Each structure stands twice: as C-alpha cells, then as structure tokens.
Amino acid sequence: MASSVQTIEGPMQKESAPVPDSPTGEETRAQVEKVLASPPFQHSDSNRRLLAFLAQQAEIHPGQPVKEFELAASVFNLSLQHFDPQVDSVVRVKVGRLRAKILDYYANFGVQDEIVLEVPKGAYCLLSRYRQTQPPVPAEETSPSHKTQPRSAIRPQWLILAVALICGFILGGSAILLWFRAQETKTPAALRHFWTEFYSNRDKPVLAVFSNPRLAGVLSRGGLHYYSDGAGSADPSEVLNLGYAGSGDVRAIYALTRLFDQLRWDLGLESGALLSWDAAKDINLIFVGRPEQNPALHEVPLLREFYFKYNAGIINAHPQAGEQDSYSYSLAADYDYAVIAFIPGIHPQENTLVLAGDTTFGSQAAAECVTQNQCMTSILDRLKITPGQKIPYFEALLKVRLNNQVPVWSTIVAVRHYPTDYSSWVAPTPDER
Numbered sequence: 199m200a201s202s203v204q205t206i207e208g209p210m211q212k213e214s215a216p217v218p219d220s221p222t223g224e225e226t227r228a229q230v231e232k233v234l235a236s237p238p239f240q241h242s243d244s245n246r247r248l249l250a251f252l253a254q255q256a257e258i259h260p261g262q263p264v265k266e267f268e269l270a271a272s273v274f275n276l277s278l279q280h281f282d283p284q285v286d287s288v289v290r291v292k293v294g295r296l297r298a299k300i301l302d303y304y305a306n307f308g309v310q311d312e313i314v315l316e317v318p319k320g321a322y323c324l325l326s327r328y329r330q331t332q333p334p335v336p337a338e339e340t341s342p343s344h345k346t347q348p349r350s351a352i353r354p355q356w357l358i359l360a361v362a363l364i365c366g367f368i369l370g371g372s373a374i375l376l377w378f379r380a381q382e383t384k385t386p387a388a389l390r391h392f393w394t395e396f397y398s399n400r401d402k403p404v405l406a407v408f409s410n411p412r413l414a415g416v417l418s419r420g421g422l423h424y425y426s427d428g429a430g431s432a433d434p435s436e437v438l439n440l441g442y443a444g445s446g447d448v449r450a451i452y453a454l455t456r457l458f459d460q461l462r463w464d465l466g467l468e469s470g471a472l473l474s475w476d477a478a479k480d481i482n483l484i485f486v487g488r489p490e491q492n493p494a495l496h497e498v499p500l501l502r503e504f505y506f507k508y509n510a511g512i513i514n515a516h517p518q519a520g521e522q523d524s525y526s527y528s529l530a531a532d533y534d535y536a537v538i539a540f541i542p543g544i545h546p547q548e549n550t551l552v553l554a555g556d557t558t559f560g561s562q563a564a565a566e567c568v569t570q571n572q573c574m575t576s577i578l579d580r581l582k583i584t585p586g587q588k589i590p591y592f593e594a595l596l597k598v599r600l601n602n603q604v605p606v607w608s609t610i611v612a613v614r615h616y617p618t619d620y621s622s623w624v625a626p627t628p629d630e631r
Contacts, residue, residue, distance in 0.1 A: 386571035409487025444558025450565030536560035591616035
C-alpha cells in the first residue's frame with residue numbers, strides 16, 4: 199500500500215531592505231549641524247570653523263584628505279609664506295583638539311546618535327558612519343532539523359560588547375585629557391603660574407580685544423585723524439573708519455594665540471571698536487593697545503599706578519626714587535614704554551589683562567613679555583611671589599628697546615600692587631584716555 203507523504207513548508211521570510219554602507223550627504227550635514235550646536239562647540243570658534251570646513255570638503259571631495267597648508271590658510275588665516283609645518287604645529291594641535299571635542303560630544307551628548315563623525319588620526323578629513331547596532335536575529339526555522347539559538351543567549355553578548363565600547367570611550371577620553379594636562383605642564387613654571395592664576399575660572403572663556411582705533415578722513419586725501427563724535431555731522435571728512443590696527447598689536451595677538459595653543463585653551467578675538475559689553479561682561483578679557491587705539495578701554499576703570507594721558511604718554515601716579523613722572527615713546531632714542539596690568543574683571547569671578555604700549559610696538563613687547571618665561575619671572579620676583587603662591591593684582595611698567603620699530607629687548611622699570619577694592623576704582627577723564 200503506497201503511503202502518501204506530506205511536506206511541511208516553513209513560512210516565507212520577508213526580505214529586509216538593504217542597509218546603506220554609510221550615511222547620505224543630507225544625513226551627514228544634519229549630524230554636523232547637531233554637533234556644532236552642542237555644548238562642547240558653543241564657545242569654541244576655531245573648532246566650529248575647522249569642523250564645518252572639513253565637512254564641506256568631505257562633501258565636495260569624498261574620501262580625499264585636506265592638505266595641511268590648505269587648513270593653515272583657509273581655516274586659521276596663516277600666511278603660507280611663513281608657515282612651515284615642520285616647525286609650526288598649529289594645524290596638528292588644532293585638529294587634535296577637534297578630535298577631543300568630538301569624543302567629548304559622543305561620550306556625553308551624542309550617546310544615542312545613529313550617525314558618528316570621526317577625524318581619523320594621520321589624515322585631515324571627516325568621516326561619517328552609522329553607529330554599530332545589533333543585527334537582526336534570523337526568524338526561527340519551523341523545520342525540526344534547523345533550531346536557532348534562543349534570543350536570551352544572544353543578548354548578553356551584545357550587552358558585554360556595548361559595555362566594552364562605553365568603557366573604551368571613557369578610557370580614551372581620560373587618556374586624551376591626561377595628555378592635554380601633560381602638555382600644559384610642559385609650559386615653563388612662571389608662565390604656567392601666571393596664566394593659571396589669570397584663567398582660574400575655566401567656566402569663563404577668554405576674549406582678546408585688539409586695537410581698532412576710530413579714525414576719520416581718507417588716507418589719500420591728506421591723512422587720517424582720530425574720529426570725533428561731535429564733529430561727525432558738520433565735517434564731511436569725519437567719516438568713521440575702522441579699517442586699521444597697529445602692526446605691533448597684530449604681532450601681540452599672534453604671541454597670545456601661540457601660548458594659548460600650547461596650553462590647549464581657547465582664545466576668542468574681537469575688535470576694540472566693536473566689542474559688545476553685554477557679551478563681554480561675563481568673561482575674562484585681554485586688551486591689547488592703549489585707549490586711543492583700543493576704544494573698548496574707555497569703559498575700563500582708570501589704572502591706579504601707570505595710566506595713559508592723551509599726548510602725554512604714560513603717567514607715573516606715585517613716582518619713587520629714581521623714577522620719572524611720565525614715560526613716552528622716543529623716536530630719537532628708539533625706546534618705547536608699555537603697561538602690563540593684571541586687574542579684576544567686571545565681576546569678581548573674572549580677570550582682566552591690559553597690554554598697552556605708548557605705541558603699537560610697546561603693546562607687542564608687553565604681549566611678548568607675558569608669553570615669555572624670563573620676563574614673567576622678573577615680574578613675579580618683583581612681586582616677591584613664590585611658586586604656588588596666589589598672584590595679586592598688579593601694574594607693571596616696561597621699557598622697550600626698539601630697532602627699526604621692532605622690539606629687541608625689554609626690562610621691568612617698576613611693579614606696583616593693584617587694589618582689589620572695587621569702590622576705589624576711578625573712571626578715566628577724557629584726557630586720561
């Protein structure tokens with residue numbers, strides 16, 4: 199008797215839609231915008247510019263790294279005539295800091311993000327990928343000869359992998375943080391002592407305010423002169439011109455930028471003529487240039503020991519034995535003078551640093567002094583400050599030797615303590631600006 203055989207067929211499985219290998223351009227752009235708007239990037243203009251530039255280049259030239267010279271010129275505005283990547287590490291340092299910021303974002307703010315951005319080591323480019331997720335478990339076979347592993351046996355494996363990845367991110371971030379701190383400790387002792395005191399509140403950013411004098415007139419029509427608000431409507435030549443800054447002040451900003459890069463700190467930059475005090479009232483400030491050159495200093499209380507007086511140079515408020523009543527630039531003797539003032543900020547939680555010469559060359563020398571260990575050591579010695587001791591507010595007078603309008607050496611003339619009592623602040627009069 200022939201027996202009939204029945205076959206049992208399992209249910210047909212639906213074909214899953216193919217998963218793309220990498221995010222689309224639109225998805226990557228959206229992720230970049232999300233990262234740029236996150237807290238780690240809100241007060242870091244250089245990192246924002248660098249990430250946006252790398253994202254743009256990745257979209258235009260996928261998979262093609264950007265050259266170091268291109269980053270130096272396009273993102274950091276460095277002169278290619280003087281930029282030597284073998285000597286100047288500014289691009290490598292900036293890219294390293296960007297990697298750290300991206301790690302910080304994904305470790306604290308983007309843990310659930312589907313798309314991960316990366317700047318691989320050894321290449322200046324931006325990559326995007328999907329975060330690794332648990333692959334789908336095949337549907338259970340109905341055939342008795344095909345049994346699948348229970349889901350409960352698979353989940354612990356993926357849980358262990360997820361924990362390992364999180365630990366890897368934490369350890370990696372800690373290693374980067376320790377590396378940054380190790381780089382800070384390479385800064386010479388006196389410099390590290392002073393700048394750690396100045397930037398004691400790391401929650402408050404630092405803004406450098408460069409000279410940008412309010413000038414009137416046209417250079418080709420007889421020259422420029424200081425702009426007068428009262429004469430603006432009567433004199434047609436009184437056209438406000440904000441297109442000039444002192445050459446020495448530019449070099450001063452460069453010296454400060456190099457130091458902050460070495461310390462791995464962010465440094466903002468703003469024109470003295472365009473500074474918004476609403477934005478500046480809650481941050482640490484560095485002013486470069488005397489009041490005529492840096493209009494923002496008109497709002498800063500008068501210095502107590504060494505202050506500027508229009509057409510009279512630097513006034514010595516309390517001359518001591520062997521000191522002059524005033525100090526000013528001498529073209530014949532090739533000397534200039536400058537003030538270095540470490541004073542309280544608008545609020546007690548912030549600090550202010552004034553680096554101002556009688557001319558722009560003195561301002562350059564003042565900035566170079568606070569970025570060189572030997573000069574800062576001389577100031578701390580005058581203040582009788584020992585390592586680890588809190589640095590008081592002070593005003594220092596600097597004598598600068600010039601050679602063809604280039605500072606060649608500086609010496610400390612005098613250092614005075616500055617009072618911390620806010621009620622003792624005195625607003626400057628018009629001729630003391």
